[in-house]
Amino acid sequence: MKKVYILITCFAMILIFTNCFRLDDFLYNEDNTIKSYKLDNYKGDVDFKLAASYDISSTYISQFTLQSRFEGKTKKIYAVYIGDKTKITTDTVILYCHGNKDHMDFYWPRAKLLANMNGPMDGTTGYGVLMIDYQGYGLSQGTPNEEALYNDVNAAMKWLKSQGLTNNRLIMYGFSMGTAPATELTANPKAMNPRILILEAPFASAEVMVQDSSVLALPGSFFTNLKIDNAKEIRKVTQPFLWLHGKKDDFLRISTHGEVVYKNYGGNSSLAIRVAGAGHSNLPEVFGFQNYLTTIENFILSN
Amino acid sequence: MAKRKLNCLLLIVISLSLVHCSTSRLTKPIPKGKFRAGLDIGGPIVTISDTIFPLPLSSLSLAYGLQEKISISGALHTTALLFGVVQLEIGGVYEVFKPKKFIPGFSVSPYLHLMFDTWETNVKLYPEVDLNFYWDIKNGDIVYIGLTNWIEFATRKAHGQSQDQNLIWSPHVGYTFTPAMWQLSLEMKYLSPGVKNSNLIVNYHGINEYGALGLYLSAARLF
Numbered sequence A: 001m002k003k004v005y006i007l008i009t010c011f012a013m014i015l016i017f018t019n020c021f022r023l024d025d026f027l028y029n030e031d032n033t034i035k036s037y038k039l040d041n042y043k044g045d046v047d048f049k050l051a052a053s054y055d056i057s058s059t060y061i062s063q064f065t066l067q068s069r070f071e072g073k074t075k076k077i078y079a080v081y082i083g084d085k086t087k088i089t090t091d092t093v094i095l096y097c098h099g100n101k102d103h104m105d106f107y108w109p110r111a112k113l114l115a116n117m118n119g120p121m122d123g124t125t126g127y128g129v130l131m132i133d134y135q136g137y138g139l140s141q142g143t144p145n146e147e148a149l150y151n152d153v154n155a156a157m158k159w160l161k162s163q164g165l166t167n168n169r170l171i172m173y174g175f176s177m178g179t180a181p182a183t184e185l186t187a188n189p190k191a192m193n194p195r196i197l198i199l200e201a202p203f204a205s206a207e208v209m210v211q212d213s214s215v216l217a218l219p220g221s222f223f224t225n226l227k228i229d230n231a232k233e234i235r236k237v238t239q240p241f242l243w244l245h246g247k248k249d250d251f252l253r254i255s256t257h258g259e260v261v262y263k264n265y266g267g268n269s270s271l272a273i274r275v276a277g278a279g280h281s282n283l284p285e286v287f288g289f290q291n292y293l294t295t296i297e298n299f300i301l302s303n
Numbered sequence B: 001m002a003k004r005k006l007n008c009l010l011l012i013v014i015s016l017s018l019v020h021c022s023t024s025r026l027t028k029p030i031p032k033g034k035f036r037a038g039l040d041i042g043g044p045i046v047t048i049s050d051t052i053f054p055l056p057l058s059s060l061s062l063a064y065g066l067q068e069k070i071s072i073s074g075a076l077h078t079t080a081l082l083f084g085v086v087q088l089e090i091g092g093v094y095e096v097f098k099p100k101k102f103i104p105g106f107s108v109s110p111y112l113h114l115m116f117d118t119w120e121t122n123v124k125l126y127p128e129v130d131l132n133f134y135w136d137i138k139n140g141d142i143v144y145i146g147l148t149n150w151i152e153f154a155t156r157k158a159h160g161q162s163q164d165q166n167l168i169w170s171p172h173v174g175y176t177f178t179p180a181m182w183q184l185s186l187e188m189k190y191l192s193p194g195v196k197n198s199n200l201i202v203n204y205h206g207i208n209e210y211g212a213l214g215l216y217l218s219a220a221r222l223f
Helices: A002-016 A104-115 A146-162 A176-187 A206-214 A230-236 A254-264 A283-287 A289-302 B002-016 B078-082
Strands: A061-070 A073-082 A092-097 A127-132 A170-175 A196-200 A241-246 A270-275 B035-048 B051-054 B058-065 B070-077 B085-097 B105-117 B123-136 B142-151 B167-177 B182-196 B210-222
Touching: A061 A146, A073 A104, A073 A146, A092 A104, A092 A146, A092 A176, A104 A127, A104 A170, A104 A289, A127 A146, A146 A176, A170 A176, A176 A196, A176 A230, A196 A289, A206 A254, A230 A254, A241 A254, A241 A283, A241 A289, A254 A270, A270 A283, A283 A289, B035 B070, B035 B182, B051 B210, B058 B078, B058 B085, B070 B078, B078 B085, B167 B210
Parallel strands: A092 A127, A092 A170, A170 A196, A196 A241, A241 A270
Antiparallel strands: A061 A073, A073 A127, B035 B051, B035 B058, B035 B210, B058 B070, B070 B085, B085 B105, B105 B123, B123 B142, B142 B167, B167 B182, B182 B210
16 A cells, blocks of 8 residues: 555656646747847857958947837837938838847847848948847847747837838848748738848748657647747748748758748749758858848849 | 756757657566566757767656566656656557577567647557567576557648658667566667658767667566
8 A cells, every 4th residue: 555655646746747848938049148239349159250341330330229018018129220220211121030049249240241232331232230139138128938029020110110111121031030020020010011021041830840850740739839830920921032041951951941931932922042051050151141142132122 | 058058958859859758668578466667767869068868758657467478557758747748658568479598589569659738738649569579588687679669640740741750660679687576677779760860950869860879777666
């Protein structure tokens, strides 16, 4: 009888710890330990470095904060705009939704590269780039979560609208995790309705990540409550769509993630760029920075 | 920060590997009328932050010697439970023939895995059939080789992509020590050798980028 009690006690203890873990809270790879943004002076790891020819005068770099609401509370999030703010009324603006790592300093070379779209940024290129840190990333207040991603990017669109940007000059760009808010807010526009969607290394859904790694067709709910589903949301996107993905992406497989998103696109104006030799983090570098910029600009100009 | 990232990766890897979960539960029947309570731990070998180790997936099991050639067992997968996934396993072992000197004994172990999550109550059912050849060594110790076979009924997975693997087979080799009333097993599996393991979020260790090697330990007490 004593053995039975021991078994029952063990079982009860196991049940107490049931549901302790979900992937959701651990998926975000933010770093909120920085005291300020360093941008060009950032000494941490970055995906790639740019030559001095891509440097941007401080005249065209503006750091500021935005207000993003989540669950009834307002959070201060940080943003950087590259370009001439006074020309947002006429320039085309790329809203860059960064990936899952650290904060804006890590993604600064990527945003800076895009700001060199039509030659060195001198305020006359006709382009600007806005990047934000989502809640919990960098200096932005709050903790990361799926709804906050959408609210934060929407807050960025509200700001752009307040500065005079119109829908026909808004380009939504998402990289990796940033493809979730980029796709969501292009499929279901809120403050603004982007004219073009550009996704670099998108993931299809959390469920695909699970199934890729487990071999079996397990439901995503076994591991996560995340509802992010780019493969589903992209069906609602009718705006022109440019997809870039490294063929050697070792984090989000091109075959199970990118190809599915591209196949499900709901519009009729799309371009797929599958970059041989590129992994998850180095597509612009492997593709060639100028090739990358020319491809994007040509797509924007032709749509 | 580094520690947080490590925790993150560890949890992701553990959760994505819940199905690769235990030793071959029973390679031969236990004596008629005896119970066997066991703890299994181990999993696929992965690299996280330059550290190579087998995942600590765990399960608790209880078996009963029903007849001389048949034992039945049930198990609860405890790591899965931590994620809110109830994974129950019922099955047993049938000894087809006993070992004779150098000729191994042969057993068949069918199991049924019922999994459901406590969040959206999605349910999955997986039959498993283990085939084992084993040799009696000395003092009740055995060495065994065999195949673990999982069957995936689904032909489609997320977003209509085809489920290419419906029979997931994994060869294994193991040794069971039997001090007094204990059974202590050490087992090595080669999980899903037909499946390419490159370009995944999980850094498995396979052979030529295929499958994953797994290391498992089991401790069981007869009573």
